[in-house]
Amino acid sequence: MTERKSPTAVLREGPRTLTEDQVREIEETSLEGVLHVDIDDVIEYVHKDLKSLPDYTTLYRRYLKQRWDVYDLDFSQDVVDWTEKMTEAERESFIAIASGFHHGERQVEIELPVFMIGASEEEKLHIAAQIEDEARHTVFFDRFYREVVGLRGDDIMAVLDASFSWVSETFVGPFGLLAYQADEVRRNPYDERARVRYGTNYFLWIEGVLALSVMKVTLSYARWRGFLPAYYTGFTATCRDESRHVQGGMRYLQQAVRKDPTMINEIHNTLRTILASSGVVSRRIYYEPLGWTDEEVRLLFRQQLRRKLNDVGIDLAPDIEDMLSRAQPVLAGG
Template sequence: MTAILDEQLIDDRETTPESLYLRWERQNWSTQDLTMAADRPAWQALRPFLYQELKAALVELAVGEVAVARLLTPLVYAAPTQAAQFYLSSQLVDESRHSIFFLGYLRAVEGAIEPPHAYALRCRAEASAATVELFDAYLLEQTERVRRDPDDRDAWYAAVTTYHVVAEGALALVVLRSVAEAVRRCGQLPVLAEGLRNVIRDESRHVGFGVWAMRHAVDNGRRQLVGDQVLDTIPYVVHVLVGPERRNPSALPMVVRARGRQLRDQWDTARDALLRRVRAAGLDDVDAQVTEVWRAAEERAVADYENRHGVPHPIRSLN
């Protein structure tokens, strides 16, 4: 079935698919300009705690990027306007480039010998079950609905809300910024720092598109649909952020408290980022529900951590 284009959806506000596409042309970058192996000596010399943190985060990012590069394709084909389709084609390049960057970087600094495809499978096996569930089950199910019926506009807006606004806006961008900050503090991985800057710039455009799409959904009678979709996605994203499978490596009270504070900051930043985007899309009335669903999802994921490991989650040290 052919997707029909609704040209009347073209926006006159500042962030539009047209302006985002033009920004993409101006902000283009190349993974080939980054000499990834140059970071290898510093990577190999990282302190064990920082090494484990960074490696786990980059593996999760690589797995997410590989998944979204594939899952974006039905959304490009079924885009409601030609401008949205052209913009999404540029994003498809971005997600492939991000996959190539993260896989290439990890292979270079880890000295992996298997080809990228095999290395991607290894990363997937190492990623948390929550990440795999978000991308390979939840988001997959939504993009499959679009693939099966490209004219189902409800399915398209729901998938973009999950993909661009919640998964990219409240999860990917927040994790990327945390990793970039850790890399900045460590001061010894310049290639990773530059690659992360590029990826963050790209992801900001992607989230801008998500807000545009959600605003159109609201303007076109889909307020309830996208509001419900945000609430439905929150538990999946919070589960990834909390990551109940990974046990905090230290039992020292000072370290546990510092970890608790760091996580509290990160989760609050993610929730506030989501609230900002939801308001920007014209959905001011779901603030209280977003906050409540987020809080309940955090509580469940923290309880999951405590059941698995038999110790209080570091977040409890702040009480």
């Protein structure tokens, strides 16, 4: 177990500065090396390039270097930690959060192909890579639920069905909206407004806010307690993949607003829809066993959203700030 600063203290410290050596370590480390990388540094790394967003070809080349083999992970120590060392309350909290991902990774994998149709050729390379990343993340969670949590099933869908009872209905908020938005893009793949609405929900909210917040909560718990090394390794490598997805997505939104400043309304309206539908919670997620309070998770959300929009030069409307400060911490991810 390592010494732990409270999440509030870490959040108040504000942005970290990464040295060139740290950036090189995050970008180039092999899968085994990922276990020794601090998750807070990887989350900082997501923001590193947001001010000077890398182009899609650069992101595609990074993907070729960073992709990892999900079948290289060995979950045997995770099984010992899960069954013998974690408390019932810790397992319950963990699974309430992780199940959003178990379903979320698979959903973003299948909703992404329609977004490729209206994209530039360079962006298509990046999206093709992202689809493969999301497929790998789906396998990662399938393995974790089978081998560590102990769910049974003949195929991926059967294991998903077995974890569905842990998914809070708030999961269907952003993900239900994404299914609808993907259908809109499927019918009109070149409709830029529909693409911006889809991109706001998927790349900014689901990946940029929800996924990174859940990564920070579960991975800082695993690091603090010294538990679940294969989960830590695979999900931190997933976070590095998400940095490319978020950077590509923010580049898309930034360019869309530069081409047509009225696109900001699509971004704001999408955020209003998401925030208005959050907060309906019949299955509450308890963060305390993982070392977080509700207020800390809420603060993390706000910080994640504001930083991304600031860095790409998109302002939040005052009524959205207000909705955000009232929103329940609702976690799911992709």
